[in-house]
Amino acid sequence: MSTSGIEVEGVERRSAGLSKLVVGEVLETQQIPETHLNICQVAIGEEQPTQIVCGAPNVKSGIKVIVALPGARIAGNHKIKKGKIRGVESLGMICSLEEIGFPENVVPKAYVDGIFYMPETAENGAEIFDYLDMHDEVLELSITPNRADALSMRGVAHEVAAIYENTHVNFDEKMLIESDEKTSDKIAVEVATDKVLTYKMRLIEEVKIAPSPQWLQNRLMNEGIRPINNVVDVTNFVLLYFGQPLHAFDYNKFDEKKILVRKAENGEKITTLDSSERELTDEDIVITVAGKPVALAGVMGGENTEITDSSTSVALESAIFDGTSIRKTSQKFNLRSEASARFEKGINQADVEIALDYAAAMIAELAGGKIAAGVVSNNDFTAKDVTVSITLDKINRALGLLLNELEVTAIFDRLGFVTTVTNETFNVTVPPRRWDIAIEADLVEEVARIYGYDNIPNTLPNVSNTIGELTAMQKFRRVIRTNLEGAGLSEVISYSLTTPEKAVQFTKFPTENLTALAMPMSEERRTLRLNLTSGMLDIVRYNIARGNDKLAIYEIGQVFAKFGNETDNRPTELPTVALAMTGKAYDFYDIKGVVENLLTKFDKVRFEADKAIGELHPGRTARVIVGEIEVGFVGQVHPTTAKAYDIPETYVASLDLTVLLANQPEQVIFTDIPKFQASRRDMALLVDRHVTNQEILDIITSSKVKTLAKVELFDVYTGENVASTKKSLAYTLTFQSAENQLTDDEITAAVTKITKKLGEFGAEIR
Structure with missing residues (x-):
């Protein structure tokens, strides 16, 4: 099996x-x-x-x-x-x-x-x-969701018969003996929702409630079900035997002899068999009598019509309820049951009335009742067979076999499928008990299962002996990952699906670039992301809520943008790396330093103030530019955005890996290690608050001092002794020559030249 x-x-x-x-x-x-x-x-x-x-x-x-x-x-x-x-x-x-x-x-x-x-x-x-x-x-079976037909003894029996090459299965039958009184004279059924395919009911009168015979109790206990009485136990037994959920009502507790199946009203209440009062919505299906709910359809009965020791008349229900509705109701109320599980996955629609008749006959046998003549129903529903066609060639090509017509026909016969063959095409009629079969691939799977997976020969795929190699992007991503982890950041993975609102945050893409899902599983996951940052902020919020208030994380992933290609409407995948830092230990310069370290090998990297992205702080955000190409941003999350995400002050960065890879230096030119010692001078400048570090660096570079090897910003100060319109920037200037040891006079001359250039810009030396 x-x-x-x-x-x-x-x-x-x-x-x-x-x-x-x-x-x-x-x-x-x-x-x-x-x-x-x-x-x-x-x-x-x-x-x-x-x-x-x-x-x-x-x-x-x-x-x-x-x-x-x-x-x-x-x-x-x-x-x-x-x-x-x-x-x-x-x-x-x-x-x-x-x-x-x-x-x-x-x-x-x-x-x-x-x-x-x-x-x-x-x-x-x-x-x-x-x-x-x-x-x-007792066999414990693991039934996959697509094989709900095996959630019954009869379903498993058909499967075992097919495995052991039997073409016919004999099932126990009950003789249904009806009284002269008609069910239709005693009760009527009406369905007022399209969530019920069919609803059927029988009436058994003059029953005597008692414990079930020992054999039935044994059977239920071995199946993991507690015996209750000889009526409820029959419904549970038939559920296991047929896979058809049933429900028994105390007919004498009905205030009116009419059943109405409808959607619940918002705010309507029902007390279920577990004595819990539950408030309903219009997504739930209820069985009602005289306007009052007596059962939560497909999930649990109502306490007001429960079968008790004093019950004498049983109204027995058998129906097909919408699986999606039942799933939502059972999840909402945490009422997962054997019945709801079967409605969710599907039931054999051909057995709805057969199971009802079997249960009625069994109740009459065990409880001594009289079965009223006929079944009341809302319609004349009849389950239909499904016919699927497939050629012998498709079966053999899919499985890598050389089966003939007789072998394939024999397999379908063992499964209980009626088959006709015309020009090597099998027209297979599938009974309703196998509602999982609808297309050619389903038939191929059935042939493979019954033929035996172990009997299908193992063959190696025909592949060339090409040596595998990482692509340039894969190598680049590995370098990025190593660099960031070396800097102390932890890798995270966020959802690729998000909301349209979050998708367009932290990006300059218009909404036209969004890719929406045709059939989203939830409102929160209905659009492909255009940025990694919003997903990382969700991760920051998750960690903050759990007391982890110091974070330094990164993600390397894809963002998805549509560019209006008329011949191909699929989105373009753009490899991206994003960073996020939060906590008292981090500020703007920490994340900027990580980005600078990441771009060490790139030429002409600079940062320019930017206000174009609304989700970032307008005074603490910079565009990252390599050469003359913008590759991303670094900055502080805008306080309003941070409040919306319920996170503290957080710094983020994002870089386009495709652009970076395209502008990566082709060769690294090695230079000799300098023989002569470097000399350093510190310089503090008083400048207007709007002046950026990049502007100062550009001015210093424009002074064309050949011996200037490096310029580093080591302090930014505003406050006491500095005017409110000014700020102090402190730099370390490193001078070094490859030809000789620089003298104090040479260094002083170089500093003077730089100072003069800064003075022309309006910078004041402190």
Whole structure:
């Protein structure tokens, strides 16, 4: 089964590891004074009864129980020994279902806090395993979402039959015996929403609610479902058997003999079976009687029509509800159930009425009811077969096989598909139980599964022996990544999909360059990004909210822009690197320094003040220019934008990797290490506040001092002793000659030349 696509995750037998567990009959009980304990005399098929001390609240004489004899192994590999309790000898243990391995959530409520009563027909001293079907082997299957047809015993049976080359599956049938009274005379059904494909109902009267027979309880417990009573248990059994969810209403609790299925009204309320009041919206589907909701369609019934021990008439529902609506409702209320899961993934539409009839007959059999004649429904819905055509050549080419017509036809026959062949074309009629099959590729998959993936020969692809090599962009990205990580930044990855509003932030692209998704999964992920920065700010916010208030991060990724190409409307992918820094440890010059270090090998890198990007601070933002080409920006996030993202002062940068790669120096020219010592002079300038560092650097460079090797800005000051319209810029000038050691006079002359040039610009030497 696993190799055919339905994976068997495990095989479990509840009796595994258990031993010496027998049926016992409690003949007599005597309470130990001042305790909750009872001394029980238990018949276990031997000449004399066995004395066992039991603390269960529901122990009494005359019941059949589970007895663990001395030396027995129970759940958890615990061994039972003879012992004394309060000075009284105890020769074994009377067990609950949990103590022999049943999970609490499947134990009938009557026995959750006590011991389990075995059937009265159980033979004293006999092993309990057969009575509880504990020797049954339970297969745990992993069903993929596309194979919801296997979420039922009948669906799995069809699959097993196909694997083992059987072409016909025989299923148990129930004889439906109807009374003379008509269902249509007692109840009517109306559907007022297109979210319900069909809605059917039957009526069973004069039922007697009681516990289900032991075989049915065993079956449900082995399937992980708690037995309730002989009506509710039938609906759960049919759910497992057919994969068709059903719901049973107490017909006598209906205020009106008419069912209306409709969308809920906003603010409408219902109390569900778990005693929780839930407020509904118009996205939910409700079953109503006399204007009041009695069930949340496909999810959970209402408390006001619950089947109880006093119920005598059952209105039984079988329907096909819209899977998307059911999913939204179940997620909203956190009410994930076996029924809602099947509606979400799809059900066999051909079995809606068949499952209803089977359940009605089973209820009549187990609860002694009378089935009213006929089914009431909102329409005459009939499930239809689907016909898919495919050629033999397509099957063989897809699988790399040389199958013939007879082999392929035999596979379709094993699957229960009716097939006709015309000119090597298979016309395959697929029954409604396989609603996952609709196109040629589905048929190819079916042939591969049943033929056997292991039987398909392994072949190596025909490829040339070309040695692989990284592209120039891949190499460049690696260099960028190494540089940034060396600078202490951590790499992040943000979503490529965002909102149209965030997509156009931090960019000069117009909205016409946006790429919208035709079928977005959510409003927050409906547009391809035009920038990396907005996604990084989301990451900053996420970390800030969790106490990580010092961040230095980067991302290398693609942004997507449409450029109106008439022949190809697909967006262009633009490789980009973005940086973000936040926290008291960082300021504008930190992130600018990282960018400068990143661009060390590029010629003529400069930064020019820029106000074009509205999401950046107009006084703390610069364009990054290499040569004469703008490659990106560096700056502080505008306070208004930072507030919108709920983040503190943050600095960001973004560079276009395509432009950088195109302008990368082709050759690195190595020069000799200077033989003569460098000399440094510090210089502080008083300039107008609007003057930029780049302007000062340009003036110093224009002085054409040949021995000037480097200029570095090391301080910017505004405040005391500096006019409010001015600022102080402090630089370190490095002088060095490759020909001789510079004298003080030569350096002084060079500084004077630079000072004169700065003076012409209006800069004052402090």
